[in-house]
Amino acid sequence: MPNQVDLKLLFANLQASLAGDLALARSAINHPGDKGAAVEANWLGMLVRHLPERYRADKATVIDNRGNCSDSIDIVVYDGQYTHLVLKHQDFLYVLAEPVYAVFEVKQSVDKSHAGDKAASVRGLHRTSAATVDIRGATALKPPIPILAGLLCTDSGVVAALRRTVSRGHGGLGRSARLTLGATALKPPIPILAGLLCTDSGVVAALRRTVSRGHSGLGRSARLTLGVSRELARF
Template sequence: MSNRAKSLSKKDGKAFLQSAFASEQALVNAKLKASEHITHNGDMGEHNEQLFIDLLQKYLPNRYTVAKAIILDSLGHTTDSIDIVIFDRQYTPTLLDKEKHRYVPAEAVYAVFECKPTINKGYLEYAADKAASVRRMHRTSVEIPHAGGLYKPKPHIDIVSGILALDIDWSDGFGASFKKLHTKLTGERRLDCGLAVSGASFDTFDNTYTFGPKANALVFFLFRLLKRLQSVGTVPAIDWAAYAQQLSE
């Protein structure tokens, strides 16, 4: 198998990459389609969420953790449960963990996603509302000591938001009908990216629409997300004193 791969990659490296990653998309697509036989909607949703969580964790560097979570801030505010949260675990602990139930400090969040069976008007607006609920959370940032003194508090990163699904309802995919609705989702309700594993992806990371190729929408989406996360660096240092203050009598 390795010799065959070497032969194919030597002959046409681009074609080899396209074929190899298309196989990954076909595999995930098949797993999601198989979940349609799960008759309970809640069970099916949890199954699909876990598939996407495992996929993202597989491709993202170890500095990022991916999980279902509730976002918590230092004022004691919380969001509803967010299907998929990408957050810092290198410098930030999760809080009040009980099995798969956890709270993630707002300062630690890099990205949030809603996981749905399909992408349509209702689910797109729902994901936008969930994204806004996270962006509204209060976030702290403190100075960081170093050998030569103090680094100034780092500005908060721009939290990425998106929607992940098996399919998309519009016949033209992320075409005119989608754009007409998506352009109305602005400010805190902005959705930066989306993926339908059946063969479509979009992002606006470069302030314009970028679309993935049908056969390789999945990995194209993941590589674009990696690039975006890489560009924002590390989340700011949390002011743990602000959290502690809420516990003082």
């Protein structure tokens, strides 16, 4: 069809745009505080552009009706339609605990305990609920919605570490500190191959074991992934 849009390509290009902005902030800004602020602004801008308008995303501190406050949270996703902002002064914002849907910590790479502690500071707040009345009649009291928590990283360093961090819910942390999702904008580094180039293979089976098992007696970073012997016929 002539008017068809390749949605997969469209979203891939949107991701590439975000990844480019994050890479620029990392390479061009040297001061750690300024770099962190630029990275946060890029992630926040992406969420603001793509979330339905009912939802808001802001850097904020979450507060409950007893006056207890969370840590400062890089990105809070909350109901923007029915939320009363306790305080908005310049760039500082207090958001009530009840309408919070998700909290995110923005990092250059995976950081386990810090993000978990931030999540726990929000989930530990007191949240209330009440029955409502509308044109349909009375609606029964609903329990507060679970708050999602996650990491938004420029890159994951080791992708497997990010998967373990999120999928296992930070096994060493309490339930309130567990993370439920994570995202990384940049692809992981290309793996570096290492190998042996030999005049002859000596014992062919030994060379095959060396390569295929990746030097089982060595650490992962010391393992070999390929080998070539001049005596190709024997190998």
